[in-house]
Amino acid sequence: MDLGLAGKKVAITGGSRGIGRAIAGRMLEEGAQVTICARGQEGVDEAVAALGGQVSGSAVDVGDGEALAAWISSSAEQMGGLDIYINNASGGGGGTNDEKFDQNYQVDLMGLVRGVNAAEEHLAASGAGAILQIATTAAVEHFGPGPTSYMSLKAAAIAYISGLSQTLAGKGIRANTVSPGPIFFDNGPWDMIKGAMPEFYEATVAGHPSGRMGSPEEVANVAAFLCSPAASWVTGANIVVDGGYTKRIAF
Secondary structure, rough: OOOOOOEEEEEEOOOOOOHHHHHHHHHOOOOOEEEEEOOOHHHHHHHHHHOOEEEEEEOOOOHHHHHHHHHHHHHHHHHOOOOEEEEEOOOOOOOHHHHHHHHHHHHHHHHHHHHHHHHHHHHHHHHHHEEEEOOOOHHHOOOOOOOOHHHHHHHHHHHHHHHHHHHOOOOOOOOOOOOOOOOOOOHHHHHHHHHHHHHHHHHHOOOOOOOOOOHHHHHHHHHHHHHHHHHHHOOOOOEEEEOOOOOOOOO
16 A cells, blocks of 8 residues: 655654654655654664665754754755654653653653644645654553653643644644554663563563564554555544553543
């Protein structure tokens, strides 16, 4: 199936590893032009070299609104426009104290808000713009020891995207969310949990009907479809990609 992504111009935050990097790779496979950002220049350079093709990258702290807006503006200028904006950056796994809530607020929520504000004009000029937020199933169903800043701010991001789908539709911009369940990749959060909290890790794997965690590539496939012209009539959706891990019934 041709997704119609060839020639599309895509910006991805948190694109140097894991889900963000897998999405970048999937977009490149479809013939898109991609730019990524992440906090560390070394990780960005390594990702760009590994991905190859029409991809560039910059070190950007998504929690810094001015730096984020400047990156989006320069990316649109460099690529000759912007068709797709994907917010994958996160302030981390979260916690329950003020510092953790502020960290996730600045990156997971305000990074999304500021990024959308900076990208909106470019996406509207595209005529078929798309915004995608990467959230988490922990925002839609209780998970782990209790409520944390990460799950709380991701839930706020889902609500924000839902609202955008209504207000931006008239400008030809779609807005959707993908909420992955536990995703394993080398040196990722679940790799660290596997070493530090083996019992919790094994219990989480055992909770999956398939007996395994998902891969970044499995999330990237869904993300690419949602951002593509093939999904032109999908907006305001929150697509759960978890291999059946969550037990809720959504009507």
